[in-house]
Amino acid sequence: MSELVRMDASAMAEALRSGGVSSVELTQAHLDRIAEVDGPVESGVHAFLHVDAEGALARARELDAARSRGEELHELAGVPVAVKDVMVTRGMPSTAGSRMLEGWVPPYDATVVEQMRAAGLVTLGKTNMDEFAMGSSTEHSAFGPTRNPWAADRIPGGSGGGSAAALAAFEAPLATGTDTGGSIRQPAAVTGTVGVKPTYGGVSRYGLIALASSLDQGGPCARTVLDTALLHEVMGGHDPRDSTSLTDPVPAVVAAAREGARGDLTGVRVGVVREMGRAGHDEGYQAGVLARFEEALDHLRSAGAEVVEVGCPNVEHALGAYYLILPSEASSNLARYDGMRYGLRVLPTDVDPAEVTAEQVMAATRAKGFGPEAKRRIILGTYALSSGYYDAYYGSAQKIRTLVQRDFDAAFEQVDVLVSPTAPTTAFRLGEKLDDPLAMYRGDVATIPANLAGIPGMSLPVGLAPEDGLPVGLQLLAPAREDARLYRVGAALEARLHAQWGGKLLDRVPDWTPASTTGAPA
Amino acid sequence: MPALPREEVAHLARLARIDMPDAELDHLAEQLTAIVDAVASVTGAVARAEAESGQPVPATSHPLPLRNVTRPDVVVQTLTAADALAGAPESEDDKFRVPRILGEDA
Numbered sequence: 001m002s003e004l005v006r007m008d009a010s011a012m013a014e015a016l017r018s019g020g021v022s023s024v025e026l027t028q029a030h031l032d033r034i035a036e037v038d039g040p041v042e043s044g045v046h047a048f049l050h051v052d053a054e055g056a057l058a059r060a061r062e063l064d065a066a067r068s069r070g071e072e073l074h075e076l077a078g079v080p081v082a083v084k085d086v087m088v089t090r091g092m093p094s095t096a097g098s099r100m101l102e103g104w105v106p107p108y109d110a111t112v113v114e115q116m117r118a119a120g121l122v123t124l125g126k127t128n129m130d131e132f133a134m135g136s137s138t139e140h141s142a143f144g145p146t147r148n149p150w151a152a153d154r155i156p157g158g159s160g161g162g163s164a165a166a167l168a169a170f171e172a173p174l175a176t177g178t179d180t181g182g183s184i185r186q187p188a189a190v191t192g193t194v195g196v197k198p199t200y201g202g203v204s205r206y207g208l209i210a211l212a213s214s215l216d217q218g219g220p221c222a223r224t225v226l227d228t229a230l231l232h233e234v235m236g237g238h239d240p241r242d243s244t245s246l247t248d249p250v251p252a253v254v255a256a257a258r259e260g261a262r263g264d265l266t267g268v269r270v271g272v273v274r275e276m277g278r279a280g281h282d283e284g285y286q287a288g289v290l291a292r293f294e295e296a297l298d299h300l301r302s303a304g305a306e307v308v309e310v311g312c313p314n315v316e317h318a319l320g321a322y323y324l325i326l327p328s329e330a331s332s333n334l335a336r337y338d339g340m341r342y343g344l345r346v347l348p349t350d351v352d353p354a355e356v357t358a359e360q361v362m363a364a365t366r367a368k369g370f371g372p373e374a375k376r377r378i379i380l381g382t383y384a385l386s387s388g389y390y391d392a393y394y395g396s397a398q399k400i401r402t403l404v405q406r407d408f409d410a411a412f413e414q415v416d417v418l419v420s421p422t423a424p425t426t427a428f429r430l431g432e433k434l435d436d437p438l439a440m441y442r443g444d445v446a447t448i449p450a451n452l453a454g455i456p457g458m459s460l461p462v463g464l465a466p467e468d469g470l471p472v473g474l475q476l477l478a479p480a481r482e483d484a485r486l487y488r489v490g491a492a493l494e495a496r497l498h499a500q501w502g503g504k505l506l507d508r509v510p511d512w513t514p515a516s517t518t519g520a521p522a
Numbered sequence: 523m524p525a526l527p528r529e530e531v532a533h534l535a536r537l538a539r540i541d542m543p544d545a546e547l548d549h550l551a552e553q554l555t556a557i558v559d560a561v562a563s564v565t566g567a568v569a570r571a572e573a574e575s576g577q578p579v580p581a582t583s584h585p586l587p588l589r590n591v592t593r594p595d596v597v598v599q600t601l602t603a604a605d606a607l608a609g610a611p612e613s614e615d616d617k618f619r620v621p622r623i624l625g626e627d628a
Contacts, residue, residue: 107608201585244586363540375546378538397564
């Protein structure tokens, strides 16, 4: 592995500016790394669904030429990025992990893709994900799971497991994600990387293939808090093409990360959410996760923060509310896959093609195009929205949403940020929860409340669980529009942990060993 | 909690326009019953919250208190017909070609 791929994005940017490396060299080093570890599908990391080597090198050459002409370039110009396959890219396949969109080449770019191109980021390719972002393991990808670079038999989280694994395997220094119930934060936690779900509306949803529109939020993924902030500022900002986009300026997250890196949190009030893993509320939380979380609290205290426990009682109902609201919105959003205008079309085999109706084609197409989890959630949403159940289920879930928001509002009157473990456990084994949807859903218990309330959240690595040697993530939450607080506190904690470890957690990721293809879960 | 019988799941699958063989319906009915059982606690939680406060809890459909968002009505670049049709399963004369949509039972 070239040492280039181990650098932070901020260090790559600096080396590009000083002329120490070219974008072509950096891009080639990452393409080589992808070729080394990403395949084959049966045993490689499989973080990528599509690699655009030719396009990436062509873009890198353009940027190197622009730099040599003395053109003024964005700070990150020439740095490679991996793009989650839920973000549409003009001229490049965008499947969202579904057979429904296999082979579809979008005729337009998502706003975030435009923003990254304008900043001179070099798109390496598209990353694997659970189908239409439904899942916590990437096992629901129609194209085969991604493997965790820490251990090939473990899940990399989901839905954005491809992006997180690409970072942890040094296949890309920056990546994008979308977070509807934790799809940025949970993969970050289980791969030892950093991910941020911005305030709802902080990053444009235009061109992000929709799952649940009142919850979906695009955001940045990277290996350090500062790198995450650098990408956040590229992706953020108002977009007139997204009517739910915030009109506020992008929060100054890079400045916050740099300030936080000095390690001083004097006067910062940190609230530990009682209902997310504290005594009496720790059912399902792994001992090693709680132990690393406690140590992180000690670091926050020694940085000068005041750490108190706060109650958010309604977050205990958030999981139930989420798994009513999400399927309801998803069943509506996924109605667009009807086999008529783009994507898959399947003709039923038992009907005369001359007599076949649009409705029969639609039902055959959706039967073939959607995987089991997508079907489960579409049917569940159809149920929750049907007359007779609507008030009891969807209506109650919306009221829980209000109660969760009120809990957070009250908590943020007492403290500046909230913390919890990001996920109750480290990465579980591939196949372990595949046919037990409820067990899979319960892993989202700590990440979901932020999506219901629209507040920003970050996951950053706080060590390895002693019992399995796998990464543990800490979640930070802040009030809406206060994304910068995540970066200040996150960078301070990261600085103290790096000092304790004498480096980064990812320095300890083992050399990639492909999965055994005999007897390994499919 | 009401279990979701197979007939009801079959009805929902028809509403959602997904062909589903019997074996899949059985499996899904079992899983959905467990999921609905687990999430149905929201109804009781809301009832308790409303009883405690003596106030109805308003519903939240969206995290931001947004009102209608408008933009100036100006002509901008849009997709060409060729771009829009490029991903179509079938097209003809600059239009999507689809199976017949009239004369169905449903």
